[in-house]
Amino acid sequence: xxxxxxxLSTMRPDRRPKGxxxxxxxxxxxxxxxxxxxxxxVMNIYFSFTKWSGIGQPHWIGLHNYNELxxxxxxxxxxxxxxxxxxxxxxxxxxLGMFLAAVLFDSIGRRFNPRTSSVLxxxxxxxxxxPVVVAGIVWGWILQPDGALNALLKAIGLNxxxxxxxxxxxxxxxxxxxxxxxxxxGYPVVVFMAALQRVDPELYEAAxxxxxxxxxxxxAITIPQIRAETFxxxxxxxxxxxxxxxxxxxxxxxxxxxxxxVPSYFSYYTFFKKLNVGYGSxxxxxxxxxxxxxxxxxxxxxxxxxKRDEDI
Amino acid sequence: MSIAIDPxxxxxxxxxxxxxxxxxxxxxxxxxxxxxxxxxxxxxxMLIPFGFMILNAFKSPSDYSSxxxxxxxxxxxxxxxxxxxxxxxxxxxxxxxxxxxxxxxxLAVLISLLNAYALGIGRVRGRLWIIAAFLLANMLPQESLIxxxxxxxxxxxxxxxxxxxxxxxxxxxxxxxxYLLASVFGTFPKALLEAAALDGAGKWTVxxxxxxxxxxxxxxxxxxxxxxxxxxxxxxxxxxxxxxSTQTIPVALASLQGDRLMDAPTTNAGALxxxxxxxxxxxxxxxxxTRGVTAGAIK
Numbered sequence: 001x002x003x004x005x006x007x008l009s010t011m012r013p014d015r016r017p018k019g020x021x022x023x024x025x026x027x028x029x030x031x032x033x034x035x036x037x038x039x040x041x042v043m044n045i046y047f048s049f050t051k052w053s054g055i056g057q058p059h060w061i062g063l064h065n066y067n068e069l070x071x072x073x074x075x076x077x078x079x080x081x082x083x084x085x086x087x088x089x090x091x092x093x094x095x096l097g098m099f100l101a102a103v104l105f106d107s108i109g110r111r112f113n114p115r116t117s118s119v120l121x122x123x124x125x126x127x128x129x130x131p132v133v134v135a136g137i138v139w140g141w142i143l144q145p146d147g148a149l150n151a152l153l154k155a156i157g158l159n160x161x162x163x164x165x166x167x168x169x170x171x172x173x174x175x176x177x178x179x180x181x182x183x184x185x186g187y188p189v190v191v192f193m194a195a196l197q198r199v200d201p202e203l204y205e206a207a208x209x210x211x212x213x214x215x216x217x218x219x220a221i222t223i224p225q226i227r228a229e230t231f232x233x234x235x236x237x238x239x240x241x242x243x244x245x246x247x248x249x250x251x252x253x254x255x256x257x258x259x260x261x262v263p264s265y266f267s268y269y270t271f272f273k274k275l276n277v278g279y280g281s282x283x284x285x286x287x288x289x290x291x292x293x294x295x296x297x298x299x300x301x302x303x304x305x306x307k308r309d310e311d312i
Numbered sequence: 313m314s315i316a317i318d319p320x321x322x323x324x325x326x327x328x329x330x331x332x333x334x335x336x337x338x339x340x341x342x343x344x345x346x347x348x349x350x351x352x353x354x355x356x357x358m359l360i361p362f363g364f365m366i367l368n369a370f371k372s373p374s375d376y377s378s379x380x381x382x383x384x385x386x387x388x389x390x391x392x393x394x395x396x397x398x399x400x401x402x403x404x405x406x407x408x409x410x411x412x413x414x415x416x417x418x419l420a421v422l423i424s425l426l427n428a429y430a431l432g433i434g435r436v437r438g439r440l441w442i443i444a445a446f447l448l449a450n451m452l453p454q455e456s457l458i459x460x461x462x463x464x465x466x467x468x469x470x471x472x473x474x475x476x477x478x479x480x481x482x483x484x485x486x487x488x489x490x491y492l493l494a495s496v497f498g499t500f501p502k503a504l505l506e507a508a509a510l511d512g513a514g515k516w517t518v519x520x521x522x523x524x525x526x527x528x529x530x531x532x533x534x535x536x537x538x539x540x541x542x543x544x545x546x547x548x549x550x551x552x553x554x555x556x557s558t559q560t561i562p563v564a565l566a567s568l569q570g571d572r573l574m575d576a577p578t579t580n581a582g583a584l585x586x587x588x589x590x591x592x593x594x595x596x597x598x599x600x601x602t603r604g605v606t607a608g609a610i611k
Contacts, residue, residue: 015607022434022515029427032442037449040460047459054463095328103351111344122598126362129594130587131562137367138583148364148381155382182358194348236444243453246546250566264547268453272551277459284456287381295451309522 024186041288054271058278065282074258075283080267081173082242085262088177089184089241094234096181097188097215102222104189105196107206107214121193125186132183136250139179141165143251146237166252169259176251176260183247188233195226227305235298242291322606369393369580376576392581399573401556401566402585408553409543409589411432412474416481417538421531423482424489429519431490432497433505439511443494449487454547464549480548496530497523536597543590561586 048065050058069075111119127135132261143150143165165175197219207217223230245264248254254261254269263283270280318585335412368381372389379386396402426442427446433441461480470476500523508522524531559567567588568574 022430023436025426025434025515025519026436029440029490032423032479032483033449033487034504035463036480037452037457037487040457040464041452043460043463044456054459100351100354103347107344114347116348120351120355123358125359126591126594129540129588129590130375131546133546133562133566134583134586135361136581138361140569142352142361142364148368150330151381182361185358223599226396239451243455245455246562247385249550250569264453264455268458268547268551281456281459284391284453284458287453288456291451291453292448296447 043255044281045285046210047277048285049194050278050281052277053275054277059282061278065279066286068279069282069286074266075263078254078263081260082199083179084173085180085241085244086238088180089244090234090237092181093184093237094188094230096187097233098192098223098226098230099191099218100185101196102218105193106217106222107135110201110204117193121186121189124189127183128186128190128287132246133250135183136181136247139182139249143175167256169257172252172256172259176247179251180244180247184237187237191233192226192231195229196222199225230296231302236294237304238294238298239291242287242294341408348407357441364584365580368577369584371577373575373577381576387482389577392575392577393585396533396568396582396585398579400568400582402485402564404557405559405561406589408474409560411548412477412481412560413539413542415478416485416542417480417535419482419533420489420538423486424493425519425524425531427490428493428497429515429523432494433500433523434515439494443491446487446490446494450484450491454484458547458551461548465552465574470559472553474553474558477549477552480552481538481542481545485541489534489538492534493527493530500526540590540593543593561589 021047047058048218049062051064052058052059104117104120107118144150145164145167146150149165152157153162163171166172202226203221204217207221212220243264244262245268248260248262249268252260254265264287265282267283267287270276274280364381367385368376369392370389370390371379371385372387374411375386375389394449430436436442444534462498465471465476470479504522504526505518508518513521543560544559544562546562546566549560550566553559553563556564565582568582569579
């Protein structure tokens with residue numbers, strides 16, 4: 001966000017505080033960043049070109065791991081599952097969250113009172129507060145063959161629907177997706193509601209006087225006004241979806257038959273269970289490259305749309 | 313940003329609609345209750361998993377096996393709670409989580425402040441690249457760091473030591489904090505800095521006497537965020553902390569998953585006490601948090 005402006009202070013050095021150079025303040029943080037992020041990151045890329053079990057010396061094998069990845073069905077499956085995670089953690093929560101935030105803010109917040117809407121907001125946000133692993137464990141129990149969901153289905157006479165939700169490769173992924181929607185929904189709701197507080201209420205009142213219905217106000221006022229937040233929410237959630245690990249670990253460990261395997265769990269498993277460090281590093285390197293590419297595309301699109309706005 | 317609601321409010325179309333508001337206001341009387349009911353129902357659906365958990369956390373195993381997961385508990389059974397509490401030595405896990413998250417929150421805010429001072433106020437050469445590097449560090453998947461970190465921690469003797477997790481998360485969280493604060497500092501009023509410089513204040517004094525008091529609200533939001541984010545972290549603590557005496561609350565719960573001690577009531581009791589600290593924290597800081605989400609969003 002910091003736009004390069006003409007730095008007047010360099011022309012008037014006497015007006016800057018004395019005592020050492022500014023870059024000295026960057027030393028602790030910079031050294032830590034290089035040691036804790038930079039070095040491991042480079043090491044990981046190096047490992048991805050080797051065959052190594054974690055003991056002894058890594059053995060250089062060039063692009064072999066990457067070549068193997070291209071022919072690995074589990075690898076492709078894990079990235080397909082990432083797309084499902086993006087639907088469950090970005091697409092659905094953002095759209096639903098936008099709608100809910102508008103209803104809570106515009107309809108309930110203004111027609112009833114703000115207290116009601118903030119209590120409801122807290123209910124939607126609550127899953128966001130807990131450690132996601134704890135949520136995963138509770139859901140795992142609810143979804144067991146003899147768990148609460150099937151008991152509930154039986155109690156209301158829907159015996160035929162009872163199912164081993166996480167054990168069946170066909171239903172495992174959709175089930176995990178439902179839980180992830182539950183986990184994620186609160187984040188866009190809270191961000192969008194905060195964003196709407198910025199919007200001039202007169203806009204809504206004027207639109208209403210002009211006879212604009214709820215949906216028309218939603219499209220013409222709400223969506224354009226929260227566009228910046230929509231970008232941020234979808235970018236951060238997309239990155240989170242690509243990295244998702246805890247819920248998969250707690251719910252399914254990637255199973256059954258890799259039906260819910262995702263790149264991060266796949267690489268964790270390859271590192272620490274199969275002790276194939278080179279291959280695990282290759283998986284995580286590919287994931288990193290994808291995340292960086294997605295972020296660059298997002299930021300480009302956002303800048304372009306901001307530019308378009310300024311041109312108008 | 314400017315937006316157009318109606319391209320031309322005085323257009324014939326707008327005029328013919330002029331009687332509508334009356335009707336819609338009349339409709340709203342009933343429909344607003346419908347909207348409220350639907351949203352309240354949705355909010356209750358969100359709470360169902362919590363309901364199941366609480367309902368079953370206080371059931372005895374025999375009650376659970378004979379009456380199932382939906383029945384009201386026949387008695388108030390707290391042994392699930394105490395079993396879990398003692399089994400994992402919960403107070404120790406709680407202390408580990410507090411120590412790790414608290415240290416990370418404090419140190420990461422300090423490092424972010426120093427970094428952002430150099431970048432946002434000092435505008436050191438190449439700052440855009442440096443900020444990009446911090447942003448990149450924040451985006452990297454932990455999977456691409458975890459094996460080397462695990463390997464290095466073993467080399468320097470910090471494996472299975474809380475200090476390793478504290479250092480790692482201090483850096484990861486401060487990468488975000490630096491990025492956010494640097495852009496906040498970009499708009500810091502120049503006049504304040506110049507006035508202090510004219511008084512002969514050094515850079516260190518300016519940081520603590522001029523800048524720090526002004527950005528304290530932002531820093532406290534960051535502090536809370538770093539605390540919660542670190543509290544909920546899973547992968548790195550899972551890999552780094554394998555001993556019972558070093559584990560955090562989420563890792564302790566996950567590592568007992570599937571254990572024969574963990575029957576349904578104990579699992580639910582364990583989950584319940586594991587999320588209580590987070591929920592308390594949430595209610596205490598709810599205001600700051602919702603403000604903070606915005607601070608995080610407009611970065």
